[in-house]
Amino acid sequence: MTAPSIQALTLEEFLNHPYIEDSPAWEYADGDAMQKTMPKTRHSLLQKRLLAEIDGHSETYTALPELRCTFAGRSIVPDVAVVAWSRIPVNERGEPEDNFLEAPDWSIEILSPxxxxxxxxxxxxxxxxxxxxxxxxxxxxxxxxxxxxxxxEPNVCRGRCPLQVLPGVDLELTAEQIFEWLQINRR
Structure with a gap:
């Protein structure tokens, strides 16, 4: 099933619509607003584990789920956005601003069927x-x-292929290890 889309909007019009934060989130590119597909169990398990692993192996970066990133004429919502703490804008109280207006340092998407x-x-x-x-x-x-x-060059990793991570993220992973997270041990 294809997600619904709305065409011929400006980015400003898109950002002013109340539906864009509905679940699943909406994204915008080239005048086209498209709703992401609803995550399923495997997607959610991988997302949850990636967030924990990245956050547990870096003091420089934080991994955020479904962070809206609006920059260079687009508004996207990566499944995992990894951003350096130093790049997160803060208000006068030292709390993060709600709008992130740059590309994440590391974007991770988990493809749904x-x-x-x-x-x-x-x-x-x-x-x-x-x-x-x-x-x-x-x-x-x-x-x-x-x-x-x-x-x-783009790289496709399978099996024991080591995965590239950001400098400052002390994490060694292979594709095999990530997909092993999907194995549920029944007791």
């Missing part, structure tokens, strides 16, 4: 072009992770 891979890749490449340092597209059906980084 109903999602269009090229739309996801387009958003990930936009992050790289606008200053992101790393992006992953995790495909649970193919047990693969597509990785993009500036000035590097």
């Amino acid at each position: 109903d999602q269009k891979a090229n739309r996801v890749i387009d958003n990930l490449l936009h992050c790289i072009k606008q200053g992101g340092q790393l992006v992953w597209m995790i495909d649970p059906d193919d047990y693969s992770i597509l990785i993009f980084a500036p000035q590097q």
Whole structure:
């Protein structure tokens, strides 16, 4: 099932619509507003574990679920947005501002069966072009992770292929380890 879309909006019009924070979130690119697909169990398990692993292995970065990032004419909501603490804008009370207006340092998308891979890749490449340092597209059906980084060839990782992470994230992972998180041990 394809997610609904609304066309011919400006970014400002899109950001003023009350529906964009409905679940699942809406994204905007090139005048087109598209609702993301609703996460399923495997997606949610991978997202939860990635958030915990990244946060548990870095004091420089924080991993945030479903953070709306509006920058360079788009408004996207990566499944996991990893951002340096120093890049999070704060208000006069020292609390984070609600709007994040830059590309995340590391964007992670977990492909759902109903999602269009090229739309996801387009958003990930936009992050790289606008200053992101790393992006992953995790495909649970193919047990693969597509990785993009500036000035590097794309890399598809499967099995014991080590995964590239940000400097400052003390984490060593393989594609195999990530997909093992989907194994539920029954007692």
